[in-house]
């Protein structure tokens with residue numbers, strides 16, 4: 001048993017979720033009333049709808065609700081990071097704003113934490129509510145990521161998890177700009193355990209993860225945790241050189257010892273185009289890593305906060 005009275009932070013990234021937030025806050029408060037102390041920290045990821053306005057009202061009405069607004073859309077992962085950076089709890093739970101991560105599962109996560117686990121992550125059960133496309137792309141992504149990075153991340157691992165204060169403080173030390181949290185959390189170790197959950201349907205609105213954002217996340221996940229793609233060119237280079245040597249030996253033999261003229265215009269064209277293509281892909285891969293290094297070297301802030309419930313509070317105090 002630990003931290004019987006420790007504060008629990010719930011962090012919720014929200015991008016254009018005006019319709020979901022009031023319902024979410026009420027459901028969370030209903031679940032959390034059994035705990036002595038908790039806070040709900042919502043990160044508005046540069047929403048263009050009324051999210052910020054809704055948040056201001058919610059935080060005025062309920063002291064447990066705090067918010068941060070980004071100056072523009074920085075992405076889900078950055079919103080989670082801002083949540084970890086600003087949470088005050090002994091245990092920090094993050095969940096989506098669209099109610100796909102059932103708030104009713106929170107007591108189960110907290111129970112595991114009280115048993116001594118420092119990371120309690122959730123894995124979605126295969127179910128029909130998620131589109132076929134999302135399920136298959138996610139399965140392939142995890143497979144590729146496991147192979148390339150050697151990290152143990154399960155299929156369907158979600159960003160719905162509880163982290164102990166120790167783990168949150170460890171994550172805060174990561175200075176890299178492009179941080180793939182699921183990978184980082186698997187990488188840091190600690191006592192981890194998992195819970196299965198069944199995702200609900202999105203309560204309102206549309207998914208904010210476009211295909212482009214999903215691809216970006218996948219590329220970031222792989223390049224953050226592995227340099228193996230860079231070695232691909234070495235392997236391919238050796239393979240092609242070997243092939244060229246054998247081919248050259250055969251052509252020389254034919255030229256000197258047989259009457260056959262060495263023909264092969266088609267072969268020549270196909271080979272040069274193929275080699276050209278492979279070279280461009282390899283330069284591209286090097287480019288991706290170089291670009292990443294460039295971004296990290298600049299070390300700009302990972303996100304920019306333009307408004308918080310705290311500023312709001314102090315302003316009111318000052319006026320009084």
Ligand code: UDP
Nearest residue numbers: 013014015045075076079096097207208209
């Ligand atoms: N989200 C965000 N910034 C983004 C995209 C999404 O903060 O750029 C939030 C979104 O509001 C939601 C969570 O991340 O709370 C998961 O997004 P979504 O439900 O759209 O993804 P899906 O469930 O379709 O994978």
Ligand code: MG
Nearest residue numbers: 096098100202
């Ligand atoms: Mg969702």
